[in-house]
Amino acid sequence: MVEHRSDLLVDVGADGVAVVRLNRPERRNALSRGLLSDITAAFTDLDRRRDVRVVVLRGTGGQAFSVGADLKEMHDRDTAEHLPYEPMREATRNPYETVLECRKPTIAVLEGWVVGGGLELAMACDLRVAADTARFLMPESKVGLGANFGSQMLPRLVPAGFAFEVLYLAEPFDAATALRMGLLNRVTPPEELDATVDALAATLVSRAPITLQRYKAMVHLGSSLPIATALRLDPGPSPYLSEDRAEGTAAFSQKRAPQWSGR
Known part of the structure; x- marks a missing residue:
């Protein structure tokens, strides 16, 4: 619409x-x-x-x-x-x-x-x-x-x-x-x-939405910081703790396309 x-x-x-x-x-x-x-x-x-x-x-x-x-x-x-x-x-x-x-x-x-x-x-x-x-x-x-x-x-x-x-x-x-x-x-x-x-x-x-969101935040927030400081940024939500991380690894193991939830 x-x-x-x-x-x-x-x-x-x-x-x-x-x-x-x-x-x-x-x-x-x-x-x-x-x-x-x-x-x-x-x-x-x-x-x-x-x-x-x-x-x-x-x-x-x-x-x-x-x-x-x-x-x-x-x-x-x-x-x-x-x-x-x-x-x-x-x-x-x-x-x-x-x-x-x-x-x-x-x-x-x-x-x-x-x-x-x-x-x-x-x-x-x-x-x-x-x-x-x-x-x-x-x-x-x-x-x-x-x-x-x-x-x-x-x-x-x-x-x-x-x-x-x-x-x-x-x-x-x-x-x-x-x-x-x-x-x-x-x-x-x-x-x-x-x-x-x-x-x-x-x-x-087709890519994991939380990962893309994390990338965007890290690029924008970290680009003007010293590398040691930038590496410690942790803009949420974290892909490492997400349901999508579990789905992504399961889909890779099962040789299928992942079904992302954005959570």
Whole structure:
């Protein structure tokens, strides 16, 4: 069943895969205040749903995953209210963090333009799969914004030299370059994009959910810590004490597919 928010479509399948679609194709999925609020609410809900194992985030319309902040809306609001734009406030504070902190594996599906806040949204996901025709851009240095989230996430995903080049120069780059940087996990022809993402999501669903949750927490929490401290992290629940651990070893012994309970 597809849930319609004002600018967002959420479809939770029986296979445990939730597909979230940015749904402003007439504006190339620009991130309006309403859409940012919808993203926050949707990912908060999906994070706590037991029937959701993987979340796929993509755009609609084919022209863009998202062209980033809705600059027209921002200008109109500044003009009408005489208020400057500030990042990480009100509805703009949570969307990237909410996606980043979702405990389920997340996949960004990228086609067309992936710009500014749209690229930041993709960076908030765990995995990024792109059509080889996708184009990427962080234009903030040309429009006087700050890429608050991207300036922190990009150097965590790619070498610092690449991050500075993308942020400083504000020039577009293609999917092959993004793959070479390490920003993308996979690049496919456009006609193979859906099948590639479906296969990747199905593989993630087949893995032990508590283990994946543990991996995600360990990677995010431990990446900025000394190794001796990181090794002592114990974000729960523990896979070692789970019913799934017993099921996994039994299934391996019996040469069958495991039936995960998430407990």
